[in-house]
Amino acid sequence: MSKSSTITDRSDWLHIPHAGELLVSEFMEPxxxxxxxxxxxxxxDQARLQALIDGSKRVDGELDLRLTRYFRLSEGFFLRLQASAELRTAKRALNGELDRIQPRAA
Incomplete structure (x- = not known):
């Protein structure tokens, strides 16, 4: 594995949607x-829901439970969407830095 970091053109990267965007596109719009x-x-409160949709607020446990009950989804669905998006965003931001970290031996 190469130790050099690779510079990528970030304009080619796909958009990572947050939980609020997916709430709108996959549930509300249809x-x-x-x-x-x-x-x-x-x-x-409508402002609380709008903040999630805008991406200015994160999903919390209570909102996840309310949304998953309403849409008949498994509890934690929106929290998992949010965590997945945050991890992918962080990994992109690190841009190969994780490769320099050697896992600790058992």
Missing amino acids: LQLDTSALAKSIEV
Whole structure:
């Protein structure tokens, strides 16, 4: 494995959607749900839901439970989406630096 870091053109990288973006594209749009209707259905403040959609707030356990109950998904679904997006974003930001870390011997 090469020890040199590779510079990549980041404009070629695919966009990593956050949980709020996926909530809209995969659930709200197909069901023709607006933010107001969904917020009312899951009994949260519309501004809180909008902040998730905008990406300015993260999913917390309570919001995940409300959303997963409403959409009949497994608990933790939106938390896992968020964690996955954050890990992929962090890995991109490290841009090969992890390769220089030698795992500790057992």
